[in-house]
Amino acid sequence: MILMLSMMIIKIHKEKRLNLSNRLSNAKSDSPCAKPEEPLPEEESSKYYDLDTFDESILIRNKNIREYKQSEENVGSQDDNFDNNIDQYKDDDENDEDEIDNDSKMEESVSTNINSIQDEKGTDQNAMEGIDLSAWNQFNLSPIIMNELKSLGFNKPTPIQAKTLHFSLSGRDVIGAAETGSGKTLAFGIPILEYIFKKVKDSNQLVGLILTPTRELAMQIRDHLQHISKNSLIKIITIVGGMSTQKQQRLLSKHPNIIVATPGRLWELFSENDAYLSNLRRIKFLVLDEADRMLEIGHFEELNHILTVLSRTRNNTNEWAENDIKEKECTYELTPRQTFVYSATLNNKLKEDLKRKKYKSKKINKESTGTMTELMHRLEFNDSNPIFLDITPEDAVAETLQESKIDCLTKEKDIYTYYFITRYPGRTLIFVNSIDCIRRLIPVIKLLNIDVFGLHAQMQQRQRLKNLDRFKQNPKAVMIASDVAARGLDIPLVEHVIHYQLPRSSDIYVHRSGRTARSRKEGVSLMLCSPEELSLYQKLCLKLNKVDGLADFPVDRGILNSMKQRINLARQIDQDEHKMQKMNHDNDWLKKTAQEFEIDLDDEEIVNDSNRGNQKQIKEKIRSMKLELKSLLSQPLIPRGVSTKYLTSGIVRDLADRLLDESSHNSAILGVKNTKATDDLRSKKKTIPL
Template sequence: MAPSAEIVVVRAPGPLFAARRTKQLRRLAARGTKRSADVSDEGTPSKKRRKSALAAGTVTDDADELPWHEVDRAEAAGVGDFDEEGGVLMLEEVDDVEVFYDEDAGGSKVAKFKVGKRARTGELESIKHSKKSKAAKATTSPSVMTPTAPTVSTLEQPFDEYLLPEWQTFALKNQIKRSLHTLGFTKPTEIQKRALPFALQGRDIIGVAETGSGKTLAYGLPIIQHVLAKYAGIPPPEKRSLSALVLAPTRELALQVGEHLRAIVHGFDPALAKKAGEGDAKGQHKPPIISIGAIVGGMSSLKQKRVIDRGMDIMIATPGRLWDLLGEDAGLAQQIRSIRFLVLDEADRMIETGHFEELHNILALTRRTSEVDAIDEASSAAFQKAGIAVTEGQGSKSDEMQTFVFSATLSKDLQLNLKRRRRAPPSKKRDKPPSTLDELLERVDFRDEEPEIIDLTPKQGVSHTLQEAKLECISSEKDLYLYYFLLRYPGRSLVFVSAIDGIRRIVPMLELLGVKVYPLHSQLQQKQRLRNLERFKSTPDGVLVATDVAARGLDIPAVEHVIHYQIPRTADTYIHRSGRTARAEKSGFSLLLCSADEKRVQRALLQKLGRAGDPPELPIDHGVIEKLKERLALAKKIDDAQHKIKKANHEKNWLQDTADAMEIELDFDVDGDQPAEHDQKITSQIASYKAELRALLSERVVAKGIIAKYITSGPQPVANELMTSSFNDKFVGVTRSTATEDVVNLVPGKVRNKRK
């Protein structure tokens, strides 16, 4: 029998242990337990003993039942590294255990272990100490407590750096890294790799990158890092002071930025990640460690005033609504003068009509008083008119403000001028609000003498994972080819039109054809716009028909197709429309529906994009197109008839309402020459059309050359394809494929049908 010894085991884990290790770390982080194999920000390792059910004197041949406990890694001895698969080499020990060998029935030697008294005593003392600590916490805590925000130190739990190896180069706090890991952000995007090192050093940044490249976290993580350091070791005050102002051109983009930043903050404390609306037993809610608020139009201004009164750390706002509320809150302008971070997201759209004047005045609050025209005459007059207590010349009080400007486009000449610091402060004579992106950046007071410019613009203006194509047709058949594309290539699709009238015509027609379609335009109420966006995001084959209000900034996951129903007039609009797909290195497809009268616009667009030739043509199965015409004709008849009834009812109601308002009686039949029988006739006709359309929609379209009665013979047998489900769900005889595959595999100069 071997003498009593201390057993030390180094475990070289494989994939299963690495997965178990990750799960264990998450569970311990949720409980607030520190592991010796991990080091917290304070660098204080801990020791934890595993509970064992073995009594002293017990003999066992299972080493896992022994009272193991982890110890610090012995780096001097070369222990504590990582294996080839990236798993942790975990060091554990157990003492006062006798090891001896016994022979089994086959004569083989088997190692067995005998637990000594000292091993059990150490474990019991560890358990006893743990119970005393819990009892002490229970006696000192009051029976009723008002929920308070957790301090940064209570949330600063250890994090295994090797779970996110590609984020190790950035000096981010453990809470942020834990959130990134929980959200699945295993590696930074290119704009994040380039921007974060400079942002964390306090530099000003001008970032130019395609949509969907991860710009939100590129500026959001440094802001969150700063607020965490601000509250280090102390609970946040009840009324927060504003640290960062993020300006966005649209309310949808502002709300989306807020959602992304809150997702990071919720990952700090597991209690914050619970379902919204859950509180404690008393119905009270624990305030977040970082408060983030959105100030946008289309929502209750009273609620947003209350949010401002409570205070917030990060404000995401649209210029219009922020300017409105500045006149109603005397302290808000003073807070903006003292902010630590200013962000202009999608800056190239900020200067559009309706944005630049308010933006010009808000930016005046962030210019330093030492500047010649910190607040010019025009802004001073605007402040006085709005009732804002800021006089001419009184600008920002913060000399350390960081400025982040992110855009999808930025001219090379402007980049060169900014790099060489050729920007001269505009004089008092130039008090006109900026109308171009160049003028806007000239009004921004960068504290950095040389702001870092990061230009990741693709050579072609769009993502390299985007496949572009065109489809030439006459104007009257655009609806037909749109319907064909949506059936032929199912998937989440975004259709852009130039005017709201186009949405009002296309959406009812597609609804009648059984397509899950949702409208998005500026005349919808904000709640309806958000509801339609959420429905579109949750529908795999959904279709969103939108104006250019949805072309910028919105991060809609897994948009597979973008269809330009009408060709955009500018290259920027085309780039931003197409940027709704092929985001974050994913593939996407962009289709131009081009009629004969749009050829001149198309050539001008391609010239602005720097393209030498036209995009490839999308192949079309004309045999299927012919069979879809009947469906479309019926849908248009139904829509026209319904529109006539709605118009007639609207006119009758308007006439009656006008008579009631004037307190007069109509002495003639308001129905005029349209008797009730005529309306009933139209209604019955609509019902007949709908029944006929339902019958057509219930049948799958059979491609040309396919005999449905003889699937095993005929010109094109389809039995095998039907059995293997290789055909399109809507068309029999048309192979299932993606639009990108059909364009790439198309033989130049020859349109062919993709069939087996």
């Protein structure tokens, strides 16, 4: 009897477990789990715009264009899916099956959406009919390119495009130097697309290779070229790190026309495949964008291998055929190849050599290894006299950029940073030189109720793009970044750049500052200069031809003093929380070690009385300080000269009127008008006697 009861109980439990398991499996099927270990979906990168050609006025229109393009691809017009999306996070074999199924199942359901989107596009085109494209007529471009230029609102070429397109469209090699945001992407992209439209008959021919130093820049170039060639069958893919190698190999097997790549991943995929290397040697166009950064450690080794494979005279340049690169016999006739080299910064010595054509006759010695001079030798220009065009301004930065500095102690940089982002709320990029500094600053600024994000090379690619997207969507957000963000980031409308730590070279300063004041819009580049950085500051001014240095940024000391208590509290909270984390980490380590040696520990052995008391005190201290900081942050800052008892007393006599006019005053600082940093800096310059 007992045995039968036991069996019945066991049976009931099994049924309950089975039901629970089914419920859990159904829940999982309804809402799939996140898979952070799998490669980043490149779909996220399509949300960004190319910084070199970004225009705020076409932001909404570009969104409609992307939606229209995506709908067309779902119908099956480009079923090969060359937009490099991997947003399903499934195995590669499953992705292939899904692509086929989606094409057959979604055709009818999407057709109505396409019609509505086409209506929107038609309305948008009607609004754009007034755009005059006569400035482009001189280049005799294909109708597809002209139509897309019109739809994107590019009514005339930028200076770098106007000066280079005549030469590049006629087959000349071009070396171009132009400031950031000047439209270099179209300067080299249009000639490649134009060649494919007019001269390429084989739709599977690899025509162009575009090399970039960063993943984000590669994705942005791809997106922009796809916009310009949207209504064609041109296939453009990206080959970059942080993505699925299987997906990229499958895309390569479908014979793209243009590859936009970073040197590392490209060499990883191509080095073991003779067919890929053979196709690489047949390319018609080679582009190096941000060429000077290609020479940095981590880029040049793979670039060296790629240039060796692309070399037309390898038999005569054995010194370049090193690092175990196998020489392969060439059984085909090499076609002429156009080479485009673009950068925002070139050193003055190289500029002089390029202007005088001296770089071709110079011998490469050990001192020149890994320099732009060596790179010019390695590229083997097909043109005996490549065109060099330099349109960078004398001061190397945009004319609309306001440059300034604040002299302060190292320990005061946090206060001045908090002052600036509170006094002038707006999309702000803060550059530092170390990842440790990013990790220290972010929690402090977060404690002050400011939306802040981080970006550095040790972050996963998924997190990098998510932080970029959040930063882009918030017009008052702050991003603290290393120099990985100095180039190639697609962040629209950055108003301010703060150099929390001074850049190590003038080139880095130019690229950092180039994140703002783009597309003829105004921006501020602010240096926080400590006494320890004075010699570096002087060297930067010398390199940038700033003989008199940078203007001092106007600071309201009354507001600054009232911020010190907040900053000190946030710092102390962060330090104490770090102590708590260290104690917990030590305890976890002790538990793990004891478990490995199969030793049982009591709680008293893990945390002794003194540590337990310290933890309790620190927790109580942190809680108290957070309450105090919360109370301070709930109230507006009170600048010097404002009376908290009587509105009409004190220096600011019209305080009552200011408080009533909330729209034009800073809500975080009592009685202070909302002004732009550019305007305050400009007005200060006017008051300085000559």
